[in-house]
Amino acid sequence: MAFTLTLIGAMLACGLEMLEALAIVLAVGITRRFRDSLIGAAGAALALAALAVVLGPVLISRVPLAPLRILIGAFLLLFGLEWLRKGVLRLAHLRSPSDSFKEFVEEQESLESLPVPATGQPDWAGRTIAFKGVLLEGVEVILIITALGARPGGLAPALIGGSVALVAVILVGLVLHAPLARLPETHLKYVVGIVLSTFGVFFAAEGLGVSWPLSDAALLYLAAGFFLISQLQIRVLTRERAAVATA
DSSP: HHHHHHHHHHHHHHHHHHHHHHHHHHHEEEEEEEEHHHHHHHHHHHHHHHHHHHHHHHHHHHHHHHHHHHHHHHHHHHHHHHHHHHHHHHHHSSSOOOOOHHHHHHHHHHHTTTTTTTTOOHHHHHHHHHHHHHHHHHHHHHHHHHHHOOOTTTTTHHHHHHHHHHHHHHHHHHHTHHHEEEEEEHHHHHHHHHHHHHHHHHHHHHHTTTTTTTGGGHHHHHHHHHHHHHHHHHHHHHHHHHHHHOO
């Protein structure tokens, strides 16, 4: 049970972060030059690989298990509740839908005002933008995988989920932006918010010595609790919005 939920959580969370990085790389490549966009992205990938090599083993091997679980739980809960809050507001139509395609278009439009260097000259602006976009989103991917993988038995599903997400995002990039526009990103981020919040509560409680009824199956009723409460909140906010609109 924990293996499956960890894999799904890692796949969705990492996939959405990677998708946002892809939108930036595509925008730079289409508006300027793909060569410079890919150079910037490759530089960020190398920096992220170095960070992953350092962060993962150090965190997992040097920190005692109980404090580590509390730390992991707090981190995942922080991430999850923020994604869940935004998901609730978006599904209640109180916030603009999450849309990597829109971000791609906006990034592309902002880049059009920057002059492109002559042929043969490096495009440092394009490289820097691609580097920064991939690096920032990649750091979040590393933190999510490290947090999910730090629990005993969690490393394999976290890595598998992250790898599946990477392959899926690369495929999206190869066929360009058409799937990007069709992706139900708001709903996916809402689901990720529930999954990460569930793991956050589960890990933090374990670190504090709580013994969950039904062991790892507790993840299911915790997720169900987050889902029911968030759905109730969406209904309340939707009714309040409708009441204000008709007043």
